[in-house]
Amino acid sequence: MDxxxxxxxxxxxxxxxxxxxxxxxxxxxxxxxxxxxxxxGNKWRKLKYxxxxxxxxxxxxxxxxxxxxxxxxxxxxxxxxxxxxxxxGVVRGLxxxxxxxxxxxFCREQGxxxxxxxxxxxxxxxxxxxxxxxASEFGDPFMIPEGGTTALALKGISEMVDEVSGQLGxxxxxxxxxxxxxxxxxxxxxxxxxxxAFSALKGGEFLNDDIKNLLAGETQPGKLTLFTEYHFGGYAxxxxxLLRFMESFKNQFEIQLEQxxxxxxxxxxxxxxxxxxxxxxxxxxxxxxxxxxxLLRN
Ligand SMILES: *Cc1c(COP(=O)(O)O)cnc(C)c1O
Numbered sequence: 007m008d009x010x011x012x013x014x015x016x017x018x019x020x021x022x023x024x025x026x027x028x029x030x031x032x033x034x035x036x037x038x039x040x041x042x043x044x045x046x047g048n049k050w051r052k053l054k055y056x057x058x059x060x061x062x063x064x065x066x067x068x069x070x071x072x073x074x075x076x077x078x079x080x081x082x083x084x085x086x087x088x089x090x091x092x093x094x095g096v097v098r099g100l101x102x103x104x105x106x107x108x109x110x111x112f113c114r115e116q117g118x119x120x121x122x123x124x125x126x127x128x129x130x131x132x133x134x135x136x137x138x139x140x141a142s143e144f145g146d147p148f149m150i151p152e153g154g155t156t157a158l159a160l161k162g163i164s165e166m167v168d169e170v171s172g173q174l175g176x177x178x179x180x181x182x183x184x185x186x187x188x189x190x191x192x193x194x195x196x197x198x199x200x201x202x203a204f205s206a207l208k209g210g211e212f213l214n215d216d217i218k219n220l221l222a223g224e225t226q227p228g229k230l231t232l233f234t235e236y237h238f239g240g241y242a243x244x245x246x247x248l249l250r251f252m253e254s255f256k257n258q259f260e261i262q263l264e265q266x267x268x269x270x271x272x273x274x275x276x277x278x279x280x281x282x283x284x285x286x287x288x289x290x291x292x293x294x295x296x297x298x299x300x301l302l303r304n
Pocket of ligand 1: 048049077153155185186189191295296297
């Protein structure tokens with residue numbers, strides 16, 4: 007994927023402080039935030055094989071779905087622009103047509119055509135009938151579901167796991183990742199690694215089923231442990247405590263997180279460390295899934 011000029015493998019950095027040492031564990035961060043300036047983090051991994059497939063099947067247009075703050079829309083718009091493929095974004099909420107977010111403005115600047123639909127219509131985004139309608143409306147585009155979460159996405163994510171085990175010289179005892187659609191967690195599990203997933207949404211219990219469904223074709227996937235209580239009020243919500251945590255993380259490790267996904271995951275992870283969740287000697291790799299363009303700008 008030279009068109010997207012990714013920097014692979016992304017660095018694996020060890021994090022150390024008194025809490026981590028006190029727990030007797032080793033904690034690493036997989037710097038997928040450094041993978042590409044605009045197609046960042048897990049979105050690059052998840053889109054890779056879909057984009058190659060779109061190219062290989064000579065599709066001129068990609069159509070996908072997302073909210074007004076969606077890192078996936080952002081990444082798809084940038085990737086389409088880089089690859090010379092037209093993109094259409096189906097956006098949740100008619101109201102955003104009048105008050106475009108910085109994410110949507112960026113998408114438009116990258117040449118993405120935005121198609122706003124009501125929240126009721128957006129709920130049909132997985133319905134076969136609706137997808138057939140929208141495909142014929144837009145001239146049979148290459149369709150990518152919300153979050154880029156497909157079987158091809160799992161394959162892209164599993165390459166990140168291969169990089170980590172190569173860099174570490176072993177498979178870690180746990181991967182930790184933030185979860186939105188659960189595609190990233192499913193991809194890691196498909197590579198037979200165990201995952202601690204931290205829901206960035208309120209009511210994230212649905213992720214257990216969704217991830218199970220994504221793994222339907224896999225033999226012996228890794229073990230999933232889902233944490234649903236670190237959502238800070240819900241998707242794209244946060245409070246002072248989370249922002250203070252982000253600040254102190256940056257001061258300690260010189261690594262920037264963002265408030266929608268990665269700060270919630272690390273907040274949860276350090277909470278678990280303090281509560282003695284991990285056996286001594288555990289090796290934990292937390293994935294920096296990127297998303298830094300969303301850093302309090304939206
Ligand atoms: C989209 C996104 C996630 C969620 O990934 P899923 O595969 O949908 O669970 C996590 N972190 C960041 C930074 C994201 O942009």
